[in-house]
Amino acid sequence: MSVLVLVVDDEPDVEALFRQQFRRDLRAQRFRMDFANSAADALARVASSPGRSLILVLSDINMPGMTGLEMLPRVKEIRPDVPVIMITAYGDADTSRKALESGASGLLTKPIDFSLLREEIDKRLTQAR
Template sequence: MGVLVLVVDDEPDVEALFRQQFRRDLRAQRFVMDFANSAADALSRIAGTIEQSLILILSDINMPGMTGLEMLPRVKEIRPDVPVIMITAYGDPDTKRKAMESGASGLLTKPIDFSLLREEIDTRLQQAD
């Protein structure tokens, strides 16, 4: 099994968008992208990927049930080694501060700058080698 990037977002079109943006990487098997549509789903997947090389988690902040910010400390308990980048439509300083204080490695605002995200994934891939 290759390296894994987990995307957590309750919006149904996010998976298609990410698969389109990273289709060459996915086809070349540079990494595998998995998708969770809730924080609870993500936590069970993260706990189940202990043997896999999970290199990055991208999580929306605003989701029904458990928010991304509420999920973050639990992710850090299970996989303290895996960086988590939060994604939000509201890139205000207070949201960024909360995310960073909770252990996020970064914050991306929507619409996502995929060239910036690609650089982040490339960096994580190099570190995983």
């Protein structure tokens, strides 16, 4: 089974950064990574993801249009089984509280600690098998 991690961020350089950080995993086909540049695009991808293949959504909070915090409950409505980790440049207590109250599984601050993120993805891969 091919498993998918969906990254949602409006910054164009995010895809290159994530592909670089996870290049070995992606080459070894441990999982696939898909990228959405808006919350609306992400919601469409979540709705169309087949069954258990989507194992994690990573979403920036501050995006134009619909924010990550506004998108979060809609993702949980469509796919309550899929964990969502929010990413923010501002790791203040209020943002963290709002994210967790809205159903986020966690919160990462920028710059992202990719070793922590790798651990999280590994945990989700183990659960998906």
